[in-house]
Amino acid sequence: MNRYWGLCFVLLLALSFGCSSPASKEAALPSQQDSPEALRIKAALMDAQGLGGSAIDVTYHNNEIILEGFVETSEQRTQAETIAREQGQAASVVNKITVK
Numbered sequence: 001m002n003r004y005w006g007l008c009f010v011l012l013l014a015l016s017f018g019c020s021s022p023a024s025k026e027a028a029l030p031s032q033q034d035s036p037e038a039l040r041i042k043a044a045l046m047d048a049q050g051l052g053g054s055a056i057d058v059t060y061h062n063n064e065i066i067l068e069g070f071v072e073t074s075e076q077r078t079q080a081e082t083i084a085r086e087q088g089q090a091a092s093v094v095n096k097i098t099v100k
Contacts, residue, residue, distance in 0.1 A: 035060045037060040037065070037089065037090065038058040038060040038065075039058075040087055040088075041058045041060075041065060041083065041084050041087045041088055042056075042058045044083050044087045045058070045080055045083055045084075048079065048080075048083055050075075050076060050079065051071070051076055051079060051080060054069065054070070054071045054072075054076060054080070055069040055070050055071075056068070056070075056080055056097060057069050058084070060088075060090060063090050063091045063092075064090055064092050064094060065084050065088045065090045065092070065093045065094070066094045066096060067080055067081060067084055067094065067095050067096060067097050068096045068097065069097055069098070070097065070098050070099075070100050071097055071099055071100070072099070072100055073099060074099050076099075077095065077099055080095070080097055081093055081095040081097075
């Protein structure tokens with residue numbers, strides 16, 4: 001019986017470490033997503049008619065606004081980029097939003 005529990009423990013441990021992945025260099029730090037610039041743009045996106053329910057993440061890093069997430073239409077994708085350009089003070093906007 002002891003051997004059974006030992007095997008279960010090893011299996012659980014292997015699954016725990018096997019399913020985890022190292023942090024990506026491209027992953028945004030919470031401070032980049034919570035910067036005043038990113039929060040201002042996120043608020044404008046949430047207030048925009050037709051975008052309020054969209055899953056769009058905003059990151060501000062190295063004077064660049066990065067939009068990521070999902071929208072239903074290409075018009076929403078364009079609208080989100082336009083809002084980010086109007087609200088933001090960054091040198092560029094990178095639109096990585098995917099249309100479902």
